[in-house]
Amino acid sequence: MGDILGLGVTHYPPLIGLDQNMAGILKTVLRDPxxxxxxxxxANWPEQLRREWGSDEGKTAAAAHRAELVRHFRHARxxxxxxxxxLVIIWGDDQHENFVDDIIPPFCIHAYDAIETKHxxxxxxxxxxxxxxxxxxxxxxxxxxxxxLARRLLEQGVDMSYxxxxxxxxxxHAFLNTLVYMDYDRVGFRYPVLPFQVNxxxxxxxxxxxxxxxLGHPLTDEQLDPPSPTPKRCMEVGAATVRAMRESPWRTAxxxxxxxxxxxxxxxxxxxxxxxxxxxRLYETLRTGDYDSWRKTSLAAVEESGQQELLNWxxxxxxxxxxxxxxxxxxxxxxxxxxxxxxxxxxxx
Ligand SMILES: [Fe+2]
Numbered sequence: 091m092g093d094i095l096g097l098g099v100t101h102y103p104p105l106i107g108l109d110q111n112m113a114g115i116l117k118t119v120l121r122d123p124x125x126x127x128x129x130x131x132x133a134n135w136p137e138q139l140r141r142e143w144g145s146d147e148g149k150t151a152a153a154a155h156r157a158e159l160v161r162h163f164r165h166a167r168x169x170x171x172x173x174x175x176x177l178v179i180i181w182g183d184d185q186h187e188n189f190v191d192d193i194i195p196p197f198c199i200h201a202y203d204a205i206e207t208k209h210x211x212x213x214x215x216x217x218x219x220x221x222x223x224x225x226x227x228x229x230x231x232x233x234x235x236x237x238x239l240a241r242r243l244l245e246q247g248v249d250m251s252y253x254x255x256x257x258x259x260x261x262x263h264a265f266l267n268t269l270v271y272m273d274y275d276r277v278g279f280r281y282p283v284l285p286f287q288v289n290x291x292x293x294x295x296x297x298x299x300x301x302x303x304x305l306g307h308p309l310t311d312e313q314l315d316p317p318s319p320t321p322k323r324c325m326e327v328g329a330a331t332v333r334a335m336r337e338s339p340w341r342t343a344x345x346x347x348x349x350x351x352x353x354x355x356x357x358x359x360x361x362x363x364x365x366x367x368x369x370x371r372l373y374e375t376l377r378t379g380d381y382d383s384w385r386k387t388s389l390a391a392v393e394e395s396g397q398q399e400l401l402n403w404x405x406x407x408x409x410x411x412x413x414x415x416x417x418x419x420x421x422x423x424x425x426x427x428x429x430x431x432x433x434x435x436x437x438x439x
Pocket of ligand 1: 101
């Protein structure tokens with residue numbers, strides 16, 4: 091029987107860049123002509139946002155945010171190394187990268203033999219590690235485990251997609267960033283990887299290319315795409331995944347990778363800061379293992395709070411509920427000026 095480790099992390103793109111650019115998404119929103127003039131003035135912002143923005147457009151607060159995230163990533167890496175997985179499954183979203191207009195699967199297992207990839211164009215400038223745009227990242231895939239998992243999911247009534255090679259992008263940033271952050275000290279990451287795509291962006295995956303819409307020009311229902319899978323369905327898929335991997339020969343680490351509420355998806359805050367209240371509520375139910383509250387969360391609520399990417403975490407929550415586990419450790423990392431709140435969780439084997 092395969093032991094299972096559960097981890098929750100983030101793939102927050104600005105961590106690749108320099109601290110002075112960490113508030114870059116906020117700066118983009120501030121340049122949006124649709125932003126009411128009143129909100130261009132920090133004096134009209136919530137106090138915590140103003141404090142992080144400070145007198146240097148967030149640079150000082152960014153250093154502290156980085157330090158906290160890196161501390162969590164180093165810890166997660168230690169936990170992973172102690173577990174010695176045969177296989178690392180990552181639940182991550184595809185933001186109009188590998189999957190574009192020709193197909194959007196609700197879920198897809200990338201059963202690759204090997205992975206060779208580079209940072210996205212927009213993440214390539216001023217890399218904190220000094221890595222240039224040609225830097226290639228190579229990982230071992232696990233086609234055999236991917237085929238096994240797809241089969242076992244299909245047998246459980248989950249109509250699972252799979253692929254043996256990339257379509258439009260060698261690896262979506264949700265997966266690559268997770269791998270490079272889990273190897274923040276660049277000692278190497280040798281565990282075989284099985285990326286498990288979740289269509290988190292749903293209505294906004296093609297219409298907004300998995301990103302933001304200009305303020306003042308929200309897309310109409312007709313312009314938006316069909317929705318993502320529901321939170322409840324993601325939990326069912328997570329539970330079915332854990333049943334499959336528990337019966338497999340492989341020690342499996344299950345990693346959910348995403349930040350929580352994303353400011354650029356929260357129009358009620360003019361995209362300036364994330365939905366802290368919604369994240370805190372959900373965090374509290376994660377901490378206490380109240381998975382029923384997770385299951386009852388509607389997709390509409392997820393979308394309204396800019397928590398689309400949390401569907402990756404719903405997969406993990408369903409998996410851990412199936413194992414009867416609460417988090418052994420979890421911590422909520424609040425951020426106002428840096429687009430998203432983050433959460434880190436460890437569910438020991
Ligand atoms: Fe993402």
